[in-house]
Amino acid sequence: MVSGQIGGRDARTRAARWDLCLAGLLAPALAVMLLLFGGGLTLGGLQALGYLPGAGMTELTAAHFTRVLQDPDFLTSLGLTLHIALTSTVIAAVVSVALALALTRWSIRSRLVHFVLQVPLTVPHLVVAVSMLFLLAPAGLAARLAAALGLIASPGEFPLLVNDRGSIGILLVYIWKEIPFIALMVLSVLQNAGGELIEVGRTLKAGPWQRFRFILLPVIAPSLAAACLIVFAFTFGAFEVPWLLGRTYPMSLPVRGYKSYADVDLAARPEGIAIGLIIALVVMGAVALAVWLNRLAGSREAIR
Amino acid sequence: MTRWRPKALAAGIILSVAVPFLPLVLWSLSERWFFPGLWPQQWGLRAWQHLLDAAGGQIASGLAHSTALAAATAAVSLVVGVPAGRALGLYAFRGKALAVLLVVLPLIVPPLSVAMGLHLWFIRLGLAETFAGVVLVHLTVCLPYTVFVMWGVFANYDPDFEAQARCLGASALAVAWRVTLPLVWPGILVAGLFSFLLSWSQYLSTLIIGGGRVLTLPILLFALMGSGDRPVAAAVSLVFVAPALLVLLVSARHLGRGGLMGVR
Numbered sequence: 001m002v003s004g005q006i007g008g009r010d011a012r013t014r015a016a017r018w019d020l021c022l023a024g025l026l027a028p029a030l031a032v033m034l035l036l037f038g039g040g041l042t043l044g045g046l047q048a049l050g051y052l053p054g055a056g057m058t059e060l061t062a063a064h065f066t067r068v069l070q071d072p073d074f075l076t077s078l079g080l081t082l083h084i085a086l087t088s089t090v091i092a093a094v095v096s097v098a099l100a101l102a103l104t105r106w107s108i109r110s111r112l113v114h115f116v117l118q119v120p121l122t123v124p125h126l127v128v129a130v131s132m133l134f135l136l137a138p139a140g141l142a143a144r145l146a147a148a149l150g151l152i153a154s155p156g157e158f159p160l161l162v163n164d165r166g167s168i169g170i171l172l173v174y175i176w177k178e179i180p181f182i183a184l185m186v187l188s189v190l191q192n193a194g195g196e197l198i199e200v201g202r203t204l205k206a207g208p209w210q211r212f213r214f215i216l217l218p219v220i221a222p223s224l225a226a227a228c229l230i231v232f233a234f235t236f237g238a239f240e241v242p243w244l245l246g247r248t249y250p251m252s253l254p255v256r257g258y259k260s261y262a263d264v265d266l267a268a269r270p271e272g273i274a275i276g277l278i279i280a281l282v283v284m285g286a287v288a289l290a291v292w293l294n295r296l297a298g299s300r301e302a303i304r
Numbered sequence: 305m306t307r308w309r310p311k312a313l314a315a316g317i318i319l320s321v322a323v324p325f326l327p328l329v330l331w332s333l334s335e336r337w338f339f340p341g342l343w344p345q346q347w348g349l350r351a352w353q354h355l356l357d358a359a360g361g362q363i364a365s366g367l368a369h370s371t372a373l374a375a376a377t378a379a380v381s382l383v384v385g386v387p388a389g390r391a392l393g394l395y396a397f398r399g400k401a402l403a404v405l406l407v408v409l410p411l412i413v414p415p416l417s418v419a420m421g422l423h424l425w426f427i428r429l430g431l432a433e434t435f436a437g438v439v440l441v442h443l444t445v446c447l448p449y450t451v452f453v454m455w456g457v458f459a460n461y462d463p464d465f466e467a468q469a470r471c472l473g474a475s476a477l478a479v480a481w482r483v484t485l486p487l488v489w490p491g492i493l494v495a496g497l498f499s500f501l502l503s504w505s506q507y508l509s510t511l512i513i514g515g516g517r518v519l520t521l522p523i524l525l526f527a528l529m530g531s532g533d534r535p536v537a538a539a540v541s542l543v544f545v546a547p548a549l550l551v552l553l554v555s556a557r558h559l560g561r562g563g564l565m566g567v568r
Contacts (some may be wrong), residue, residue, distance in 0.1 A: 022391055025391035026388050026403060028384045032443060033406050033407065037406070037418055037444045037448075039425065044418070044421020045421070047421065047424060102313055110314060115552070116318050118552055118556070119552060120321060124501075124505035124522070126525060126544070127544055131325070134534065134538065135324065141326070143339075144340060145342065147339070176320070233412040236414075237416065238414065239508045258508060272420060276416050276417040276421070277421075279414060280414065283412055284409070
């Protein structure tokens with residue numbers, strides 16, 4: 001009994017020491033994130049709700065949010081931002097899957113190709129946007145090429161591809177940047193699990209489409225979805241590319257938010273912060289929705 | 305299956321990745337280049353000389369600012385993030401889901417939402433328009449990333465090696481230095497290099513918190529784009545992209561194929 005008691009106390013002190021050790025490992029990072037990230041959003045929320053004690057405003061009001069949401073231009077901006085984020089994500093995803101399939105199918109394992117494929121991951125968005133401007137602007141490299149081929153006579157005849165209606169310049173930057181990101185995520189799954197399963201499918205006489213739809217797609221779906229979600233969240237909230245390659249009207253939500261925030265009229269500042277928080281909410285909502293759908297799909301599988 | 309298709313795909317990949325670099329290189333080497341010309345009418349090194357000149361002193365200081373900021377941010381991220389990654393990777397504990405949420409959420413919430421909220425507080429604390437303030441706002445982007453990478457590294461890590469070394473009489477410090485560090489070194493390298501790059505690429509959060517006082521390369525590049533001096537903007541873009549390619553070379557050497565998976 002005595003030894004048991006000692007053992008119990010020993011285990012308890014060990015557990016306590018272990019807890020302390022764990023807290024020591026985690027506490028600094030969690031404190032920094034809670035303070036800077038949580039603090040940033042909370043303080044932003046207070047300011048967007050009109051709480052500015054320094055300016056003598058201590059009453060909470062939803063007026064800034066309602067003004068932002070009731071502005072007819074808000075929906076246009078939201079639509080534009082969704083268009084940019086969804087279109088670039090979908091196109092990048094389709095190309096990435098095709099690329100990953102082709103790379104595994106033809107077993108291209110050249111170090112050079114895999115190295116080159118990683119280059120866009122590290123290049124800052126800003127540099128790609130600058131380059132796209134030099135490439136696609138009315139007097140850019142593409143227009144000069146068109147002129148050399150006799151397709152156009154003056155820069156004005158070149159189709160507008162930057163600061164344009166369809167946001168083509170912005171989409172091209174994101175697609176160039178995000179394809180390798182999604183493709184590498186998909187590729188790593190395919191290399192680990194793809195080959196054998198496809199062989200099984202082939203022996204069971206599955207056609208190419210069936211092999212893709214019922215074997216490969218379910219295998220890559222989780223990574224593909226995660227990658228797409230990250231890409232969507234990023235493109236929805238990014239500022240530099242639409243700022244440089246977008247039109248002055250309508251503006252994407254991040255550009256609009258920053259413009260309001262940096263307005264000479266300080267009264268517009270809470271509205272800018274409100275737009276920033278709406279962006280954060282949309283992105284978090286998208287993730288929550290994805291998690292929920294995933295759980296739903298999981299439970300359906302279980303029932304089946 | 306025809307042989308040329310894989311080769312065409314490989315060539316296509318290399319070409320597509322190379323395209324955006326072409327206008328930057330051409331413009332940075334052009335002296336005069338009017339519209340219909342497919343090549344510059346006059347080549348020259350004016351843009352590059354400008355970067356080195358006294359007039360380009362601002363760009364040299366931008367380079368120094370960006371480097372110092374990114375290095376400081378990466379260092380703090382590692383010091384704070386590696387232990388947290390260890391805790392998440394090795395142990396299951398109560399409240400882990402909450403800790404994970406706090407680490408994962410900042411990976412998807414755009415920095416502009418956070419920076420705008422922090423600004424007023426940083427002004428009160430005297431952190432706005434300072435180096436330290438910008439490091440702190442960059443941390444909200446880089447630290448979660450570091451923790452995330454190290455979490456993955458420690459999830460595949462066997463702490464028994466440490467126990468064995470302790471049994472053989474190694475001190476705690478010797479274990480950390482000669483057992484743990486060599487085992488997780490590739491992960492630390494990737495996390496550090498990419499925290500550096502993430503901070504290096506930040507524009508809006510630097511602008512909001514730095515208030516135009518902390519002049520990093522991206523801030524100068526935006527100003528140059530406004531001024532319309534294309535050759536200099538192209539040259540600065542190439543300088544701006546250089547560390548990214550360098551990081552890629554280093555990590556490719558240390559990690560081999562697919563080492564950058566999941567990196568943004």
